[in-house]
Amino acid sequence: MLFANLGARVALLEKHSGMDAYKVLCTHTLQPSCMPVVKTLGLLPPLERAGARRHVTHLWTRWGWIEPRPAPGREPLPHGLNVRRRTLDPLLRRLAAETPGVELRLGSGVNGLLEEDGRFTGVRVTANGTETRLTARLVVGADGRNSTVGSLSGLPVRLSANNRLGFLAQYRGLPDGDASRVWFLDPDTAFAFPNDDGVTVVACSPSKEHHASAFRADPEGSFERFVRALPDAPPIDQGERISKVIGTRDLPNVYRKPYGPGLALVGDAALATDPLWGVGCGWAFQSAQWLVDAVGPAVAGGGDVPAGLAAYGGKHRAALDSHHRLMEDYAAVRPFNVFERLLLSAAARDAGAARHYYAFASRLIDVKEFASPGSLLRAARVNAFHRLRNAPSNS
Known part of the structure; x- marks a missing residue:
């Protein structure tokens, strides 16, 4: 075209x-970084008429949810599409x-x-x-x-x-709200993305080392047990699974x-x-x-x-x-490194750090800008303030 x-x-x-x-x-899913091309092609209106869902992704980490919000008085965050x-x-x-x-x-x-x-x-x-x-x-x-x-x-x-498996299924009727959600279990991952026609795509990427044998023996049961065990898990038992559990063991x-x-x-x-x-x-x-x-x-x-x-x-x-x-x-299935832990923990605790992480996860900024000295310093300050604010009182 x-x-x-x-x-x-x-x-x-x-x-x-x-x-x-x-x-x-x-x-x-389509990341926010590609929306300019989608708009150039004239695709956005027909996709949204077909039910594509705008998304700003929320991420679960062991430090809490990263829930990006626009700065007060500023434009909405760049969105992607789930379709x-x-x-x-x-x-x-x-x-x-x-x-x-x-x-x-x-x-x-x-x-x-x-x-x-x-x-x-x-x-x-x-x-x-x-x-x-x-x-x-x-x-x-x-x-x-x-x-x-x-x-x-x-x-x-x-x-x-890639030392992860990849499995997904589609569910209709989940009370999922509008948010796309990703779980960083470090190193396992999962996501739930509301899509067109009232369908939510739920997926998981567990490590081969710990999950390959279970998924080989019972893919559907292993998938649903994995999803149910997620923190704030998608309520898959409240909806209808409308697809097979499909996936790959080597990608x-x-x-x-x-x-x-x-x-x-x-x-x-x-x-x-x-x-x-x-x-x-x-x-x-x-x-x-x-x-x-x-x-x-x-x-x-x-x-x-x-x-x-x-x-x-x-x-x-x-x-x-x-x-x-x-x-x-990261596909080698390693834990987050010290810089990733610093930036992710700050993003769970501070609105500005959450917007910075969202820009990176949306592929709107590169790795160099994401982990710049200034970004690391700001994240260190956020975490230091968090520790001081939550330190036990001497009284």
């Missing part, structure tokens, strides 16, 4: 044959198909890349048992964590272990170089991190925008595509590397 809006002709190859196909295993993929994916696919310049080809699977003089120049596509070749000034792989385009490209890839972190000669990767095809952070959909929108900003005019108007691709790679690295490395590190 973004490329076509600049005047480019786009062949959109979709391996599914139906307009209503959607991804099942997902956190079903199930069965709602999001068909809506986005239809809007793309209706965009002038986009030709949607359903049931078209890529099985090879075309190359000439050291540059990717198109793809081999199989549809209805027939193979055809499509040439293009740019090939974009937006085909997910197990990207076929990424694998065929041979671009460098870094894999790292490594994947980071591919996001571009090559004549080719770019966006979303999970470039970077797929631990899903407990709920960043995959948002980073897909954002990386698409960065790519089009960097190379769109050249693709549409015959300019310098290689320079634009290098600029995209630089933007992608600058924006996401520090976030992803921290997520990789």
